[in-house]
Amino acid sequence: MMSPLLGVLGGMGPAATADFLAKLAAHTPAQRDQDHLATIVYSDPTTPDRSDAILAGGENPLPAMFRGIAFLDEAGCDLIAIPCNTAHHWYDDLASATTVPVVHIVDAVAAQVEREAPEAKTLGLMATDGTVRAGIYDKVLAPSGRNVIDLTELGPDNPVMAGIRAVKAGALDGARDILTNAMRELVARGAEGIVYGCTDVSAVLEIPASGVSVPVWDAADALAIACVNRLRG
Template identity: 45%
Template sequence: MILGVLGGMGPLAGAQFCARLTLLTPAARDQDHIPFLLWSDPSVPDRTAARLGTGPDPLPALLRGLRGLEAAGARAIVIPCNTAHGWFDAMQAACPLPILHIVDAAAVDLARQGVRPGRIGLLATEGTLAMRLYQERLQAAGWEVLVPPPGVMTGCVTPAIEAVKAGRPEASTARLAEAAAGLVAAGATAVVLGCTEIPLGLPEGAARAAVGVPVVDTIDALARAAIGWARPAV
């Protein structure tokens, strides 16, 4: 079965998803890996701008990508862009293929890491926060979701995401670490990296370990969900 990856939002995040899907798949040879198709379309209008009313609707471009992946033979879809999930219902209604939801994947990863329902922190785009994608879905499962205050969003999180999109992930690490530390200080027992640019700016290693609580990388969480779809027995 072929997995369709609706990417390009941004291009580096989509490419990172494909790399992590490959690295996380239990495989001893080429033939053990999951066939996938990457539709990387960076022309999709900015999702946060659309949600905040300052840019065009991305849905037509998202649907074009879904149709292209279906026509090419995909049998399920993943979208390594959190904010794009604000249009999830419309996409799923228009697409006969199952679309794996990134917030559901993050919830599974919280449980995988032993994070019990309680207070968790969320780093995400302004659009994702405004749409309450994580707040509503995770609160229904018992988690209280803490988000950065406006000053931290404008001073740390949004510039960090922009730096990754500009190909400078190393320029975002200190800002993201500061934002994560603020959430932990406010009582978060885990931090969800709810924008697929953020794991690139706060990579595995010393910077992420310094957060001091479990960290959910939504690129990895979505990759694990895709592996579970393709290899149910794994």
């Protein structure tokens, strides 16, 4: 009997998709290849930039994402994961385009925070400017009395965006240094916990985080755990 089939709407970006798959394997209880989840990945790195669409009226990425959702639906997937935080600005549209359940990445993070540090009320968000502007995390976290702080007011000097761009360009060591400094700045501003709210950040920073003493949650890691729990229950 074939195991439940996970569909991954990926390519946003490619390194983030590869990192999510590695985390999925790491969190799957397995003694042999056959114990792992069957997975189909639809990876289209030509999907228009999600932040550009939100912030500057750039090309709409939704048609490209709809094609991926349709592919995964037709492939017979039992669950769909989208390892891109900013893409969740269009979550309702994407979830409505299929009868297959789609895991919400921020719900997965929120569940971890509530379980592991319910007292943490101010979270430092390391995410794209598009994710921040769209309020993707605020909408989910605010009902539990949590607020989110970020570094977007720094504009072109925002180290989180600089680090994300470095990841996309393949400059991983430089990205790691930039993003670690961004974490320290968020803690200095009062963050009681840090969320890696961009899967490109997840691809280069570890948990526990180097240089900070507050708890850290990784959205890609949370999504992987949520998928394993849903399909292995």
